[in-house]
Amino acid sequence: MKSKSSEPDNKYCKKCSAICCKNLAVEINRPRNKFEVENLKWQLHFDTVKVYLHNRKWHQLVEGTCIYLSKDDRCTIYETRPDKCREHNPPECEFFGKYYDIMFNNPQELTDYLKSKKSKKRNL
Ligand code: SF4
Numbered sequence: 846m847k848s849k850s851s852e853p854d855n856k857y858c859k860k861c862s863a864i865c866c867k868n869l870a871v872e873i874n875r876p877r878n879k880f881e882v883e884n885l886k887w888q889l890h891f892d893t894v895k896v897y898l899h900n901r902k903w904h905q906l907v908e909g910t911c912i913y914l915s916k917d918d919r920c921t922i923y924e925t926r927p928d929k930c931r932e933h934n935p936p937e938c939e940f941f942g943k944y945y946d947i948m949f950n951n952p953q954e955l956t957d958y959l960k961s962k963k964s965k966k967r968n969l
């Protein structure tokens with residue numbers, strides 16, 4: 846995902862193994878209809894893709910390492926790193942624990958979650 850400096854100013858980044866540069870997380874819209882649910886389920890067929898909910902917001906996570914991260918976990922373009930990287934800072938980051946409330950690792954987990962939401966609504 847985002848920031849990790851070649852010379853990080855932040856004491857937490859110095860201790861961290863650049864967790865945020867090893868996954869790409871992007872906020873996405875909540876799936877609103879059958880087509881959008883099927884589309885999300887299709888994306889979850891790929892073992893590098895996950896979907897998660899955090900504070901009721903939906904995110905897509907793509908596993909993989911930023912091409913600008915060095916072998917020793919330093920950003921090689923620190924001075925010109927993207928704004929998204931600059932905006933991502935402790936303590937609002939993965940170093941401080943669980944960054945998701947619910948993680949969907951495959952299509953079935955998403956299906957089960959949506960089914961349980963539906964049946965809870967029905968029982969209200
Ligand atoms: S550009 Fe640098 S800070 Fe941003 S994700 Fe890549 S290595 Fe991390």
Ligand code: SF4
Nearest residue numbers: 857858861865938940
């Ligand atoms: S996960 Fe947090 S502590 Fe670790 S490098 Fe990224 S911003 Fe710094």
